[in-house]
Amino acid sequence: MKLCSVNVGLPRDVVWKGRTVTTGIFKEPVEGSVLLRKLNLDGDRQADLSVHGGPDKAVYAYPSEHYDYWREALPGMELPWGMFGENFTTAGLVENEINIGDRFSIGSALVMVTQPRMPCYKLGVKFGRDDILKLFLQSRRSGFYFSVLEEGEVAAGNAIESVSRDPAGITVADITSLYANDEPDLALMNRATELGALPPSWRAYFSKQLSR
DSSP: OEEEEEEEOOOEEEEETTEEEEEOOOOEEEOSOEEEOSSOBTTOOOSOTTTSOSGGGSEEEEEGGGHHHHHHHSTTOOOOTTTTSOSEEEESOOTTTSBTTOEEEETTEEEEEEEEOOOOHHHHHHHTOTTHHHHHHHHTOOOEEEEEEEOEEEOTTOBEEEEEOOTTOOBHHHHHHHHHOSSOOHHHHHHHTTOTTSOHHHHHHHHHHHHO
């Protein structure tokens, strides 16, 4: 497993559908070591902290394996690393194989998988098309967030090494499926409400769904 690219960017103003939107989704690859802190990478910021960033969303990772799928789905569109707003473009980590709560060392940092990414309209801003949100969710190629357990330096080319697997065995793909399916697995949803590594907002959402 490997870190293919480290991507950072500061919020910028763009015009979308006649109005100005501030977004931090535009990320660019950087060379050399970057300090990964508890809330983000040096040189990186989120625009709307009510829905982006924070300790449970310190780093957004997206598998490099998905880029070929999107090149076929979106012919003619340039798709450089960081196109999905990810901080880490990875190799060897995919949503149906990694668990919520799995821990990995990258460079001198220690991170933990916390949740899938749910797309917001700013992905449409980045791609210049509204349908990307639906396509993104339908594809189940969500990427995933890391929390930072130990700060450290990371760089493109670093090995990503497994430190521990969460014993509950609930994958990132499982959480996306519970959210996106009209008839989710209620037994799995109940287990998810008790998954300590899953952020409280997700557990509360699933508890509410189960109570209906």
